[in-house]
Structure formats: C-alpha cells, structure tokens
Amino acid sequence: MITGRFFASGADRRVLATILVLLAAAVLVPVLNLAVPQTSMFHVPTFMVALVGKYLCYAMLALALDLVWGYCGILSLGHGAFFALGGYAMGMYLMRQIGDRGVYGNPILPDFMVFLNWKELPWFWYGFDQFWFAALMVVLVPGALAFAFGWFAFRSRVTGVYLSIITQALTYALLLAFFRNDMGFGGNNGLTDFKDILGFNVQAGSTRSALFAASAVALALAVYVTWRIVGSKFGKLMISVRDAESRTRFLGWRPENIKLFAFTVSAVMAGIAGALFVPQVGIINPGEFDPSNSIEVVVWTAVGGRGTIVGPIIGALLVNTGKSYFTGALPDLWLFALGGLFVCVTLFLPRGVLGLWDQLRERSERRRTEADAPPPGDAPAIVRATPPAQAEPRGLGAATPEPQPAE
Amino acid sequence: MGRKGGTILYLDGVSVSFDGFRAINNLSLVLDRGEMRAIIGPNGAGKTTMMDIVTGKTRPDAGEVFFDGSVDLTRHDEADIATMGIGRKFQKPTVFEGHTVEDNLVLSLKGPRSIFPALFHRRSAEENRRIDEILAVTRLETKRSDMAASLSHGQKQWLEIGMLLAQDPKLLLVDEPVAGMTDAETAETARLLKDIARTHSVIVVEHDMHFVRELGVKVTCLHEGSVLSEGSLDHVSSDPRVIEVYLGR
Ligand SMILES: Nc1ncnc2c1ncn2[C@@H]1O[C@H](COP(=O)(O)OP(=O)(O)O)[C@@H](O)[C@H]1O
Numbered sequence: 001m002i003t004g005r006f007f008a009s010g011a012d013r014r015v016l017a018t019i020l021v022l023l024a025a026a027v028l029v030p031v032l033n034l035a036v037p038q039t040s041m042f043h044v045p046t047f048m049v050a051l052v053g054k055y056l057c058y059a060m061l062a063l064a065l066d067l068v069w070g071y072c073g074i075l076s077l078g079h080g081a082f083f084a085l086g087g088y089a090m091g092m093y094l095m096r097q098i099g100d101r102g103v104y105g106n107p108i109l110p111d112f113m114v115f116l117n118w119k120e121l122p123w124f125w126y127g128f129d130q131f132w133f134a135a136l137m138v139v140l141v142p143g144a145l146a147f148a149f150g151w152f153a154f155r156s157r158v159t160g161v162y163l164s165i166i167t168q169a170l171t172y173a174l175l176l177a178f179f180r181n182d183m184g185f186g187g188n189n190g191l192t193d194f195k196d197i198l199g200f201n202v203q204a205g206s207t208r209s210a211l212f213a214a215s216a217v218a219l220a221l222a223v224y225v226t227w228r229i230v231g232s233k234f235g236k237l238m239i240s241v242r243d244a245e246s247r248t249r250f251l252g253w254r255p256e257n258i259k260l261f262a263f264t265v266s267a268v269m270a271g272i273a274g275a276l277f278v279p280q281v282g283i284i285n286p287g288e289f290d291p292s293n294s295i296e297v298v299v300w301t302a303v304g305g306r307g308t309i310v311g312p313i314i315g316a317l318l319v320n321t322g323k324s325y326f327t328g329a330l331p332d333l334w335l336f337a338l339g340g341l342f343v344c345v346t347l348f349l350p351r352g353v354l355g356l357w358d359q360l361r362e363r364s365e366r367r368r369t370e371a372d373a374p375p376p377g378d379a380p381a382i383v384r385a386t387p388p389a390q391a392e393p394r395g396l397g398a399a400t401p402e403p404q405p406a407e
Numbered sequence: 408m409g410r411k412g413g414t415i416l417y418l419d420g421v422s423v424s425f426d427g428f429r430a431i432n433n434l435s436l437v438l439d440r441g442e443m444r445a446i447i448g449p450n451g452a453g454k455t456t457m458m459d460i461v462t463g464k465t466r467p468d469a470g471e472v473f474f475d476g477s478v479d480l481t482r483h484d485e486a487d488i489a490t491m492g493i494g495r496k497f498q499k500p501t502v503f504e505g506h507t508v509e510d511n512l513v514l515s516l517k518g519p520r521s522i523f524p525a526l527f528h529r530r531s532a533e534e535n536r537r538i539d540e541i542l543a544v545t546r547l548e549t550k551r552s553d554m555a556a557s558l559s560h561g562q563k564q565w566l567e568i569g570m571l572l573a574q575d576p577k578l579l580l581v582d583e584p585v586a587g588m589t590d591a592e593t594a595e596t597a598r599l600l601k602d603i604a605r606t607h608s609v610i611v612v613e614h615d616m617h618f619v620r621e622l623g624v625k626v627t628c629l630h631e632g633s634v635l636s637e638g639s640l641d642h643v644s645s646d647p648r649v650i651e652v653y654l655g656r
C-alpha cells in the first residue's frame with residue numbers, strides 16, 4: 001500500500017513533503033511574482049524567480065548524481081556532461097526560434113554559422129526548429145551517451161577510481177570538442193541571444209515564472225521517480241551492487257546491467273535538468289562541460305547527504321546559495337570555501353546535513369524519552385519510532401540510505 | 408560423456424596458475440548427483456580457488472569443468488553459472504550489510520534476474536512462504552527486520568546459507584561455514600547442512616575435523632592444488648601423506 005508506506009517511515013514522509021512543497025512552489029511563486037503588486041511584502045521579484053529556478057535545475061542534477069553515486073556506488077565525475085548535452089539540445093531549439101531576428105537576419109542559419117560563412121544548416125541541426133524534436137533529443141542524447149559509455153565501462157568491470165576518472169575524461173573530451181567552431185555548436189561562445197520559447201518571450205516575467213514552475217514540477221517528478229526506483233526490488237539491488245558487487249553477481253544478478261540502467265536513467269534526468277536550465281539563464285556554452293562543474297555536483301550531493309533523496313536537493317540549494325553570496329562578496333575565496341566544505345563534510349558529516357539533522361533529532365528524542373521515563377508498557381513503541389540504522393554515524397563507505405519499511 | 412553422465416560436478420585435469428604459481432595442479436574431482444563431499448587440506452591448498460573455478464570467477468588454464476553432466480562451466484560467467492543452479496557461500500561471510508535479513512533473502516530468491524521484473528516486483532504469497540521457511544530453518548526468525556550488519560558472525564554465516572537455500576541451487580559450494588562459530592553453533596550447522604544434503608548436492612570445505620566427522624561423508628584432501636587422498640574420513644585421516652602435510656602439524 002502506497003499510502004501505508006507514507007506513514008510507515010520518516011524517510012518516506014520527508015520525500016512526500018518535498019514533493020508537496022515543490023508542487024506548492026510551482027503554483028505559489030508565479031502567483032506571488034505576477035499577481036501580487038511589487039509594493040507588497042509578499043511580492044517575489046523576477047530575479048529571485050529566475051535564481052531559484054536555476055537552483056532547482058541544479059538540485060535535479062544533484063538528485064540524478066545521487067541515484068548512481070549514493071545508491072549504486074558509481075561516483076560519476078562527469079555528470080555535468082549530461083546536463084550540458086540536455087542544455088545544448090534545448091539551446092539549439094531556442095537558436096532556431098530566433099529565425100530572421102538575428103544580427104544577420106538569416107531565417108535559417110543561426111548567427112554564428114553566418115559568421116563562419118556556412119551556406120547551409122548542418123544535418124544535426126535539422127528538426128530542432130520543432131519543440132517536440134528538441135524535447136526528444138534532450139532525453140535521447142544524454143541517455144544514449146550514458147548507455148553507450150556504461151555498456152563498455154560496466155561490462156569491462158571498470159569500477160571505483162578508474163571509473164570516476166573516465167567519466168571525468170568524458171566530460172573533458174566533450175568540453176574540448178564543443179569549444180571547436182567547426183563542431184557546429186557555436187564554439188567558445190556557445191548558444192545565446194535567445195528570443196522565444198514555444199512562442200513566448202524568454203525574457204518576460206510570465207515566461208520566467210512558467211519556467212520556474214516547470215522546473216519545480218520536473219524536480220517533483222524526478223523525486224517521485226527516484227523514490228519509486230529506490231524503494232523497489234531494483235533499488236535494493238542497486239544498494240547491493242554498491243555494497244557487495246561480487247555477492248550480487250554470485251546470486252545470478254548482473255551488476256553491469258543494474259548499473260547501466262541506473263546510469264542511463266540518471267543521465268536522462270540530468271539532461272532534462274540542463275534543458276530547463278538553459279532558457280532560464282539564457283546561454284549554454286562549453287564551460288558547462290568543465291570538469292570542475294561535475295565535481296561541484298559531487299560536493300552538493302555530499303553536503304546534503306548522499307544515499308538520501310531529499311539530501312542532494314538541500315545540498316544543491318544550500319551550496320549554491322552560499323556560492324551566490326561568496327562570489328558576490330569574496331569572489332577569490334569561493335573555490336577554497338568549496339574545497340574546505342567538501343573536506344569537512346567528508347570528515348565530519350559522512351551522511352551530510354540530512355544525516356546530521358537525523359542524529360540531532362534522535363539525540364533530543366532520546367533525551368526526552370529518558371526525561372519522561374515512560375511506563376514500561378510504552379517503551380517498545382518509542383524504540384520502534386527511531387530507525388536503528390540512523391542511530392550511529394557511519395563511515396563514507398557504509399553510508400546507508402534511509403531504512404525501508406518491510407513491504 | 409560416459410563418465411560424466413551421473414555427475415553433478417566433474418573436474419578433470421584442471422590447472423590454474425597465478426603469476427607462474429600453480430594454485431591448482433591437474434585437479435580431478437567428481438561429485439555424484441545428490442552427494443555431499445567434505446574437502447579438507449592445509450591453507451593455500453587451492454580449495455577456495457577450486458570454488459572460484461567452478462563458479463566462473465577464475466578461468467582454468469587447462470582441464471575440463473562440467474556441471475550436471477553436460478554444461479561446460481568454463482564457457483559461462485558468474486551470473487550464468489549462478490542461475491544455472493550453483494550457489495556459493497564465501498569463506499568470509501558475505502551478506503548485504505545495508506539490507507535487512509529479510510531483504511537479503513528476497514534478493515536471493517530464485518526467479519527472474521532481469522531489470523524490469525525487479526523494478527515492478529511485488530512479493531507473492533509463495534515468496535513470503537519461502538522466506539518464512541528459510542528464516543525458520545536458519546533460526547533467524549527474530550532477526551527478520553534487523554540490518555544484516557547487526558548480526559553476529561555465526562548468524563551471518565547462517566544468513567548466507569539461507570541465501571543459498573533461497574536460490575534453490577542444484578549444487579551448493581560451502582566454504583568454511585563454521586569458522587568462528589561456537590561448538591553449539593557448529594553442531595547446529597552440521598545438522599543444517601546434513602538436512603540440506605538430503606535434497607541437494609553439496610561440497611563443504613572445512614578445517615574443523617569434529618565438524619567433518621559430524622557430516623559423515625566422503626572426504627577429499629587437497630594439497631598443493633591436487634587431490635592427495637580421498638575416501639572415508641578414517642581412511643583419509645590415517646593416510647600417512649595426509650598426516651604429514653596436514654594433520655600431523
Ligand atoms: N587471485 C589470485 N591471485 C594470486 N594468487 C592467488 C589468487 N587466488 C588464490 N591464490 C593463491 O592460490 C593458493 C591457493 O589459495 P586458496 O585457494 O585460497 O587456498 P585455500 O582456500 O585452500 O586455503 C594460495 O597460495 C593463494 O595465495
């Protein structure tokens with residue numbers, strides 16, 4: 001029973017609450033931005049809508065990484081690549097929507113192609129004038145790349161650090177490729193100066209609100225899908241592969257297929273996040289493939305708490321808020337702050353902010369039960385209310401997800 | 408084929424080297440259907456490596472390895488071999504520490520091993536019945552919802568045997584099942600394995616001679632990667648070569 005499970009475990013309750021908050025934000029924020037007058041204290045300014053909308057896309061990317069890293073033990077240092085590819089697919093659609101409103105006024109060719117003296121549209125730009133086609137590519141391109149990459153990597157049993165390194169190499173290779181002008185993706189400058197999305201002005205406040213709402217709903221959906229995957233027998237297999245891959249193999253399962261599925265789903269999620277990101281920031285360039293971007297995603301996830309569903313979202317929001325503050329106030333210190341944060345989290349908060357929260361709550365609860373000295377008959381109920389696996393902080397390797405209720 | 412006919416496991420002339428060191432040296436071993444066999448031998452004799460070869464973890468350099476009379480195991484990998492019906496308990500107990508005891512069994516239960524059935528899996532009454540049964544046999548009923556990490560060493564050994572039972576294999580390879588167990592647990596494990604052997608073929612590797620005597624089955628002594636002696640426990644333990652390399656020390 002799904003409803004039964006909502007009440008069965010604190011972790012599930014938390015997931016449900018996150019979904020509800022996101023859906024509520026998808027409705028409320030646009031209302032507070034568009035319908036509430038600017039003089040009101042409840043008005044949400046447009047720059048805020050765009051900023052948080054962008055963070056929600058980052059949160060979705062962190063959630064995608066957590067699916068493979070937190071639950072399946074695949075530390076991808078190249079997840080930014082899937083995000084960027086989804087972003088480029090969306091960017092290509094937005095470029096073609098510009099039509100003859102570009103500087104050179106060419107109805108078919110984007111400005112950078114005219115500038116490069118290209119006479120016709122390269123074949124891989126065909127179809128991107130259609131939204132449905134671009135949306136399909138947002139899903140297919142990252143998914144197919146992840147599938148092909150995973151097929152070879154997991155089958156040849158590349159694991160651990162080696163796998164992390166080749167994921168990093170993957171995003172670096174794409175960075176170099178997309179920098180080249182003759183690749184046909186706008187080179188160094190990338191794709192920008194967008195005008196319309198689905199016929200609406202991308203700069204308009206109402207469009208920004210709509211994009212915010214779309215990001216919040218997409219993230220809510222991603223949370224739901226991740227939660228269902230993680231709660232299924234397949235989810236338990238992912239954890240098995242993470243903790244004891246060869247044991248899983250000797251039970252007749254194929255860890256390579258389990259990883260491949262998780263990796264592909266995760267890449268698709270990252271691609272969708274990238275596609276929602278691009279119209280909100282108004283640009284996509286090769287910088288999105290920068291390996292350091294992918295490493296930042298790892299930090300967000302670790303800070304929030306890997307192997308939890310809500311943790312990476314909190315981590316992405318927290319760290320990016322910090323980044324916005326730092327890059328404004330102390331721009332030179334941001335990288336040090338980020339590095340220091342990662343070291344601290346690894347050393348002191350192996351289960352991230354969420355793990356810390358659980359620990360604190362547990363401690364206060366224990367203190368309360370001791371203070372109250374409940375009658376002996378009530379004791380079992382209180383013991384049951386605190387999930388055993390959250391009792392002690394664990395090392396990174398043993399970080400477990402929220403205990404699932406028996407179905 | 409003739410000699411392989413009634414066998415569940417047939418190894419002939421198997422050799423494997425690691426960096427020039429011959430861990431298994433022209434090993435031949437035949438297990439009949441329904442038979443239980445105890446394998447003894449000093450550390451480094453190649454007992455675990457033999458199991459690695461049978462379960463597809465290690466490819467032999469030479470020799471034949473046949474399962475169920477006709478399946479050439481050298482042409483299959485671990486997952487294939489496991490689904491064909493060979494279950495293995497590792498020397499170091501290996502269970503999924505981050506899962507409950509029950510979930511460990513759920514993941515081991517015989518059934519489809521592909522992605523989509525696992526994604527949409529719903530526990531059937533039959534599966535519940537099997538799990539209850541296995542929990543009872545392995546005396547882990549009260550631990551059902553506990554994390555496997557919280558089990559004692561002996562209980563982990565039993566859980567792993569339970570996982571083997573859940574797979575319902577034709578052949579069980581059990582590597583040092585009573586290492587680290589108390590005498591009472593050891594006796595209990597002997598009872599459990601004898602029970603399992605009534606319906607399965609089993610190979611048990613063990614050092615504990617009391618335990619091997621308890622099992623009361625044919626014994627093979629390995630030494631330096633090949634069979635040193637084979638027969639009843641009394642026969643093997645009175646073999647002067649066995650006494651010299653193994654028992655005498
Ligand atoms: N993968 C491996 N690489 C190198 N040497 C190995 C490997 N596996 C086993 N060995 C060696 O093979 C020999 C037999 O080991 P093993 O089968 O574990 O012995 P037993 O289980 O009988 O104690 C040992 O000397 C061991 O060091």
Ligand SMILES: [Mg+2]
Nearest residue numbers: 454455456498
């Ligand atoms: Mg051994």
